[in-house]
Amino acid sequence: MLDKSIVFMRSLAAGEIEQEVVFPFPAIDPDEGETLGAVIESVDQMLEGRDEEFRAWDVAGELPAEFLEEMKEFGLFGLIIPEDAGGMEFGNLAYSRTLQQVARHDASVAVTIGAHSSIGMRGLKLYGSDEQKAKWYEKLATGEMIAAFCLTEPGAGSDAAAVRTTASDEGDHYLLNGSKIWITNGGMADFFTVFAKTGEKDGKSKLSALIVTRDMEGVSTGHHEDKMGLRASSTTSVYFENVKVPKENLLGPLNGGFKVAMNILNNGRSGVGGGAVGAMKKLIALSARHAMERKQFGRPIGSFGLIKQKVGHMMVDCYASEAAVTMIAALADREYEDFSVEAAIVKIFSSEAMWRTADEALQTAGGGGYMRELPYERIMRDARINRIWEGTNDILRLYIALTVLNDVGQGLREMAKSLKGIFDHPIKGFGLLTNYARKRANWATGLPVSSKTELDKVHVALRPQAEVFEDLTRELAAMVDRLLRKHGKNIIDKQFATRRLADVMIDMWILVCVLSRVTASIESKGLEAAEPEIQIARVFAGQAKRRTRANFRKIDNNDDELIKALAEHAYQAEGYSWDVI
Numbered sequence: 001m002l003d004k005s006i007v008f009m010r011s012l013a014a015g016e017i018e019q020e021v022v023f024p025f026p027a028i029d030p031d032e033g034e035t036l037g038a039v040i041e042s043v044d045q046m047l048e049g050r051d052e053e054f055r056a057w058d059v060a061g062e063l064p065a066e067f068l069e070e071m072k073e074f075g076l077f078g079l080i081i082p083e084d085a086g087g088m089e090f091g092n093l094a095y096s097r098t099l100q101q102v103a104r105h106d107a108s109v110a111v112t113i114g115a116h117s118s119i120g121m122r123g124l125k126l127y128g129s130d131e132q133k134a135k136w137y138e139k140l141a142t143g144e145m146i147a148a149f150c151l152t153e154p155g156a157g158s159d160a161a162a163v164r165t166t167a168s169d170e171g172d173h174y175l176l177n178g179s180k181i182w183i184t185n186g187g188m189a190d191f192f193t194v195f196a197k198t199g200e201k202d203g204k205s206k207l208s209a210l211i212v213t214r215d216m217e218g219v220s221t222g223h224h225e226d227k228m229g230l231r232a233s234s235t236t237s238v239y240f241e242n243v244k245v246p247k248e249n250l251l252g253p254l255n256g257g258f259k260v261a262m263n264i265l266n267n268g269r270s271g272v273g274g275g276a277v278g279a280m281k282k283l284i285a286l287s288a289r290h291a292m293e294r295k296q297f298g299r300p301i302g303s304f305g306l307i308k309q310k311v312g313h314m315m316v317d318c319y320a321s322e323a324a325v326t327m328i329a330a331l332a333d334r335e336y337e338d339f340s341v342e343a344a345i346v347k348i349f350s351s352e353a354m355w356r357t358a359d360e361a362l363q364t365a366g367g368g369g370y371m372r373e374l375p376y377e378r379i380m381r382d383a384r385i386n387r388i389w390e391g392t393n394d395i396l397r398l399y400i401a402l403t404v405l406n407d408v409g410q411g412l413r414e415m416a417k418s419l420k421g422i423f424d425h426p427i428k429g430f431g432l433l434t435n436y437a438r439k440r441a442n443w444a445t446g447l448p449v450s451s452k453t454e455l456d457k458v459h460v461a462l463r464p465q466a467e468v469f470e471d472l473t474r475e476l477a478a479m480v481d482r483l484l485r486k487h488g489k490n491i492i493d494k495q496f497a498t499r500r501l502a503d504v505m506i507d508m509w510i511l512v513c514v515l516s517r518v519t520a521s522i523e524s525k526g527l528e529a530a531e532p533e534i535q536i537a538r539v540f541a542g543q544a545k546r547r548t549r550a551n552f553r554k555i556d557n558n559d560d561e562l563i564k565a566l567a568e569h570a571y572q573a574e575g576y577s578w579d580v581i
């Protein structure tokens with residue numbers, strides 16, 4: 001029986017390896033796998049050989065209406081909707097894999113589906129009442145209604161709680177007023193999950209989620225934004241002017257909208273990750289072909305070490321991203337209570353891996369990569385947004401680090417209280433110790449910290465890499481402790497330090513996902529066939545170890561203050577102030 005309340009990374013930061021969460025590596029349910037196989041094949045049939053069209057739609061800045069109809073007929077808007085409402089009822093794993101396949105062909109198409117299923121209607125799936133689902137599922141499954149997620153406003157980007165759109169209680173309805181910007185699918189959506197202010201507590205806005213449909217009077221949308229990438233996907237402002245939203249359209253708890261928004265984004269992350277993996281697979285295929293075909297200095301450029309270095313690293317990035325995306329999709333499918341830190345890591349790692357891959361693939365293609373005739377530059381433009389939306393990677397890094405620092409800080413506060421209790425009342429006092437506090441006290445006294453310090457479910461061929469993980473776990477726990485002792489409450493303003501902690505945690509989650517995946521491969525294919533994957537694990541463990549050690553050293557030995565002073569200098573001078581001539 002799985003304990004679904006266990007949170008892998010949050011436990012890890014306190015020195016505990018909850019390996020049952022990540023072993024065995026998830027596999028798709030055979031029934032769902034059969035349907036998924038057929039869907040993947042049909043996606044390829046539908047999208048293969050249409051590169052010229054994708055390029056034309058990128059230039060035109062929209063998907064043609066006929067193509068949207070094709071997507072609807074295929075059922076691409078019903079991927080996560082139950083079968084009895086006309087959908088395919090895919091879990092997160094199959095959904096993410098489908099988006100991956102679409103993204104291998106075109107990102108604008110994948111994002112149109114993703115904005116609908118990952119975030120636009122995800123709130124209905126997670127929080128909708130039976131009546132709400134009965135009312136909208138079928139239309140959303142056929143694509144008669146396309147969905148959009150409306151959170152961002154001019155004054156509320158990363159600071160989502162600063163939303164100013166209001167929904168005032170008017171008895172039998174809410175009166176909605178305000179505007180949202182940069183809403184994906186805005187121009188074509190009929191179903192909007194809208195976040196608006198419904199109250200205030202201690203000077204802070206309380207948000208609620210509302211279902212708004214285009215047929216309501218007072219709903220309108222702006223022009224298609226002229227964007228860097230994903231140009232064929234629709235991005236518009238959405239305006240609400242005295243819109244009467246029936247009370248029954250409240251989604252989730254009143255004034256609980258912030259949590260609803262965060263949960264939607266959290267649950268949708270395997271979509272972004274799946275898209276990133278799809279783009280990486282396409283780029284690797286393009287680069288491998290080009291490396292073999294293009295000759296310079298009388299040899300295929302692929303025979304040169306510098307090209308192999310690029311393509312080899314793309315393989316590691318793609319494999320590692322795929323392992324971690326698969327893992328969080330499975331955690332969502334198995335209904336783990338909290339995987340928000342792991343999901344944030346997947347969003348960061350896969351979006352940055354995709355960016356590195358796009359950059360190196362374009363470099364491998366040389367000047368041709370810069371030309372619009374080839375898809376590299378478009379893929380690179382399309383890739384860039386993934387580091388910005390659904391929580392910028394910077395904000396997500398803060399979230400990852402501050403979540404575990406808060407856990408441990410709380411443990412420390414409780415420990416202080418308990419220690420006081422020990423002096424007042426020795427027996428009762430020890431009973432008061434929390435798990436974390438007990439571990440911390442054991443570190444101090446040299447007693448064993450935890451029984452969960454080993455990663456022994458990893459295949460024996462990967463024992464050195466498992467040891468890297470075990471060593472890093474001890475160092476992570478020590479790092480969290482050291483940061484809290486050094487900065488105390490001020491840690492919240494020490495963003496250089498919290499970023500380093502987040503980077504360590506990113507490396508560790510990705511590493512454990514890779515080790516789990518390679519273990520499963522060895523067990524199913526045998527050592528010889530899994531050898532390339534074992535090499536990936538070796539490379540990634542080496543990288544993770546080097547990066548983590550460097551981050552650890554920098555807690556006390558860094559040039560953070562110098563860098564901050566230089567930024568202040570630029571702010572004051574309003575730019576760079578040392579022209580040579």
Ligand SMILES: Cc1cc2nc3c(=O)[nH]c(=O)nc-3n(C[C@H](O)[C@H](O)[C@H](O)COP(=O)(O)OP(=O)(O)OC[C@H]3O[C@@H](n4cnc5c(N)ncnc54)[C@H](O)[C@@H]3O)c2cc1C
Pocket residue numbers: 115148149150151152156157158159181182183184185227230235385388389390391392393394395495
């Ligand atoms: C193409 C596109 C599609 C989009 N689709 C949608 C959609 O469908 N629905 C929707 O609601 N939104 C959507 N967005 C909005 C997107 O989610 C936001 O752009 C994103 O959340 C960042 O907000 P911002 O742009 O206001 O940046 P800001 O919040 O202004 O951030 C600017 C920079 O400051 C950094 N920063 C901010 N606060 C801090 C801090 N406390 N500490 C350190 N650094 C900080 C950020 O990381 C970032 O680097 C879309 C945006 C784009 C470009």
